Amino acid sequence: MFSKQFPLLIFMLLFSLCASAQKGYDLWLQYDPVEKDLKDQYRGQINTVVPYGKGETLNVAVLELQKAYEGFFQKKLEKSISIGGQDVVIGVKNDLPPYVLPSVNNELTQINSEGFVIKKIFIGNTPVTVITAQSPQGVLYGVFRFIREIQLRKSLENINIVDSPKIQKRVLNHWDNLDRTVERGYAGFSIWDWHHLPELIKPEYVDYARANASIGINGTVLTNVNASSVVLTPQYIEKVKALADVFRPYGIQVYLTARFSSPLELGDLDTADPLNPEVRQWWKDKADEIYAQIPDFGGFLVKANSEGQPGPNNYGRSHVDGANMLAEAVAPHKGIVMWRAFVYSEHDPDDRAKQAYSEFVPFDGQFHDNVLVQVKNGAIDFQPREPFHPIFGAMPKTPLMMEFQITQEYLGFSSHLVFLPKLFEEVLDEDTFVQGEGATVAKVIDGSLNNKKLTGMAGVANIGTAKNWTGHPFGQANWYGFGRLAWDPYTDSEEIAKEWLKMTFSKDRAFVEQMTEVLLNSREAVVNYMTPLGLHHIMDTGHHYGPGPWVGNLDRPEWNPVYYHRADSLGVGFDRTAPGSNALSQYAEPIREMYSSPETTPEKYLLWFHHLPWDYQMKNGKTLWYNMAAKYQQGVEDVEEMINTWNEMQGYVDDQRFEQTQMLLQIQLKEAKWWRNAVLLYFQQFSGMELPDFIPEPEHDLKYYKSLEFPYAPGISPSWH
Ligand code: BDP
Numbered sequence: 001m002f003s004k005q006f007p008l009l010i011f012m013l014l015f016s017l018c019a020s021a022q023k024g025y026d027l028w029l030q031y032d033p034v035e036k037d038l039k040d041q042y043r044g045q046i047n048t049v050v051p052y053g054k055g056e057t058l059n060v061a062v063l064e065l066q067k068a069y070e071g072f073f074q075k076k077l078e079k080s081i082s083i084g085g086q087d088v089v090i091g092v093k094n095d096l097p098p099y100v101l102p103s104v105n106n107e108l109t110q111i112n113s114e115g116f117v118i119k120k121i122f123i124g125n126t127p128v129t130v131i132t133a134q135s136p137q138g139v140l141y142g143v144f145r146f147i148r149e150i151q152l153r154k155s156l157e158n159i160n161i162v163d164s165p166k167i168q169k170r171v172l173n174h175w176d177n178l179d180r181t182v183e184r185g186y187a188g189f190s191i192w193d194w195h196h197l198p199e200l201i202k203p204e205y206v207d208y209a210r211a212n213a214s215i216g217i218n219g220t221v222l223t224n225v226n227a228s229s230v231v232l233t234p235q236y237i238e239k240v241k242a243l244a245d246v247f248r249p250y251g252i253q254v255y256l257t258a259r260f261s262s263p264l265e266l267g268d269l270d271t272a273d274p275l276n277p278e279v280r281q282w283w284k285d286k287a288d289e290i291y292a293q294i295p296d297f298g299g300f301l302v303k304a305n306s307e308g309q310p311g312p313n314n315y316g317r318s319h320v321d322g323a324n325m326l327a328e329a330v331a332p333h334k335g336i337v338m339w340r341a342f343v344y345s346e347h348d349p350d351d352r353a354k355q356a357y358s359e360f361v362p363f364d365g366q367f368h369d370n371v372l373v374q375v376k377n378g379a380i381d382f383q384p385r386e387p388f389h390p391i392f393g394a395m396p397k398t399p400l401m402m403e404f405q406i407t408q409e410y411l412g413f414s415s416h417l418v419f420l421p422k423l424f425e426e427v428l429d430e431d432t433f434v435q436g437e438g439a440t441v442a443k444v445i446d447g448s449l450n451n452k453k454l455t456g457m458a459g460v461a462n463i464g465t466a467k468n469w470t471g472h473p474f475g476q477a478n479w480y481g482f483g484r485l486a487w488d489p490y491t492d493s494e495e496i497a498k499e500w501l502k503m504t505f506s507k508d509r510a511f512v513e514q515m516t517e518v519l520l521n522s523r524e525a526v527v528n529y530m531t532p533l534g535l536h537h538i539m540d541t542g543h544h545y546g547p548g549p550w551v552g553n554l555d556r557p558e559w560n561p562v563y564y565h566r567a568d569s570l571g572v573g574f575d576r577t578a579p580g581s582n583a584l585s586q587y588a589e590p591i592r593e594m595y596s597s598p599e600t601t602p603e604k605y606l607l608w609f610h611h612l613p614w615d616y617q618m619k620n621g622k623t624l625w626y627n628m629a630a631k632y633q634q635g636v637e638d639v640e641e642m643i644n645t646w647n648e649m650q651g652y653v654d655d656q657r658f659e660q661t662q663m664l665l666q667i668q669l670k671e672a673k674w675w676r677n678a679v680l681l682y683f684q685q686f687s688g689m690e691l692p693d694f695i696p697e698p699e700h701d702l703k704y705y706k707s708l709e710f711p712y713a714p715g716i717s718p719s720w721h
Pocket of ligand 1: 303307
């Protein structure tokens with residue numbers, strides 16, 4: 001099926017070589033020439049590439065190795081059909097010649113179906129490097145890893161790497177609409193050019209697939225969770241098929257969001273009731289229709305009965321009824337359903353932070369085997385910092401998929417430098433204590449805690465038509481880091497930062513060391529200048545740009561920032577302990593016990609769980625008000641420090657990205673001050689206390705900050721109009 005298109009793919013790959021003049025387009029896949037003194041050393045170990053086996057994936061693996069080699073050494077890497085010496089032998093286990101296999105057999109038993117082995121072996125006296133796996137996809141991952149080793153200037157001499165992904169479904173979620181706007185997208189429009197599909201296959205599609213494959217991402221949900229049923233029409237399925245054909249050689253499966261009311265909107269049915277036989281048949285037929293075109297279609301992602309989206313509750317049915325109906329439709333094709341647990345209702349008077357847990361936990365064990373319940377990292381909504389979602393650990397019989405947000409909806413859009421792997425790592429490392437100590441969120445997600453077969457991690461993409469894909473040059477690090485953590489949720493964020501910096505900017509030690517520190521501190525900086533000490537959801541309405549703690553007039557109470565900070569003359573914060581909403585009861589001991597008292601609650605979560613007097617004395621002996629001001633000030637100073645460090649980096653990076661980052665950091669500083677001033681002036685009305693001396697005189701008064709409006713702030717999609 002794909003073979004007809006394959007020459008086109010080769011062309012696209014070559015074309016993409018030329019398209020990369022724009023700095024940043026190549027992401028972390030910059031195959032720049034290796035330094036002279038190392039060139040011979042590396043080149044001596046890569047004589048030719050010897051592929052064993054056939055297939056599109058093996059072909060792209062060879063192409064990628066050749067592309068990298070040519071970049072590194074300005075010489076063509078020849079393909080050979082037999083082993084000479086110092087060759088790179090690539091192929092799946094079953095295709096390797098009998099005299100190679102014994103040397104890697106032991107390692108092959110240690111990997112899973114997507115893992116790989118890279119090993120220097122000797123055939124007689126002849127050294128060769130073998131890159132092998134159980135599947136072609138594994139081979140491709142091995143090739144990318146081999147390339148990365150060179151990018152990071154590691155020795156190939158005795159290379160012996162055995163690695164497998166720890167999570168199965170490593171998926172980007174594009175909140176892309178069919179009109180090419182991107183909900184919460186800050187890097188331009190959608191890269192899917194629906195209008196010109198299926199005929200026009202853009203080189204970006206191939207480069208997108210390459211980038212994802214290089215970090216192990218194996219799935220992409222093409223459409224917004226606030227879904228349109230139009231993507232399920234034959235006209236669009238054909239377009240989706242064209243993309244799936246491009247991504248397939250790179251091991252990337254395509255998924256779609258399924259609008260629950262589609263049978264009503266597209267069919268002749270007058271209901272979308274999941275227990276109605278005609279509705280069930282409609283979805284089965286729809287699945288068959290999609291799979292006839294895209295045999296490896298991944299399945300559906302569903303946002304149901306959430307923020308106005310239709311769902312099974314509209315018919316008095318449950319999330320289980322809805323999810324299982326779709327699961328049955330895709331099951332014969334080995335598809336899955338990712339059913340989101342991001343639900344809360346304006347009619348439920350209970351704390352929003354409790355609602356998803358209350359609704360989903362009773363369903364534990366009732367979802368079909370091919371359903372993953374997709375849970376955001378925290379119980380509210382991708383805030384700069386949230387405690388881990390209490391559902392993690394509380395549904396031991398249900399496969400739970402992590403949903404992170406890579407696009408920085410609440411963390412400064414694409415104007416702020418914020419290294420998210422630090423946030424992701426913090427959540428993954430949290431101990432849920434559900435089955436005693438050490439039951440981390442990572443262990444829930446990778447299935448090891450409860451022996452789950454189906455596992456997944458999703459990241460809401462920050463990708464758009466911006467020439468560098470992500471708008472902010474450092475936004476790329478968050479795409480990269482997401483992929484690395486989806487592959488292995490135990491990876492150290494510092495290692496990710498270093499790798500990315502070296503591959504993206506410079507391998508110079510001074511640069512890497514200083515900028516690693518910047519990256520690792522950047523997440524705490526944004527927490528400090530936006531929502532320190534457990535504050536949350538105090539951004540402005542709709543576009544979510546900038547501070548809006550004063551907003552209290554929205555119809556839905558739980559959309560108002562005042563609902564979350566609850567500031568009054570007595571204090572500030574949301575009491576989620578037993579006398580309050582008791583959201584704390586959804587966590588296991590000893591968290592419940594520890595967090596029930598402000599004294600033993602980590603200060604980073606203080607106001608998430610407690611409503612405290614303004615003069616509450618904190619660990620450092622100072623008042624809450626003083627500490628809050630200090631955090632906001634710290635955040636601003638953190639950005640100033642980032643700017644100082646970046647200014648010293650000029651010699652290490654190209655002018656284009658240096659200047660762009662420099663200008664963006666100025667925006668970040670301006671906005672950090674804006675947050676500090678606006679929030680402190682607002683809270684001062686309640687605290688009635690003086691601003692500490694270290695806070696500079698705010699440039700404007702509160703009235704001014706409240707008056708600011710941004711009718712054209714990016715990222716709002718038509719689903720919100
Ligand atoms: C919120 C976003 C909204 C999304 C929603 C979701 O503001 O645009 O539709 O999450 O995840 O954070 O469904």
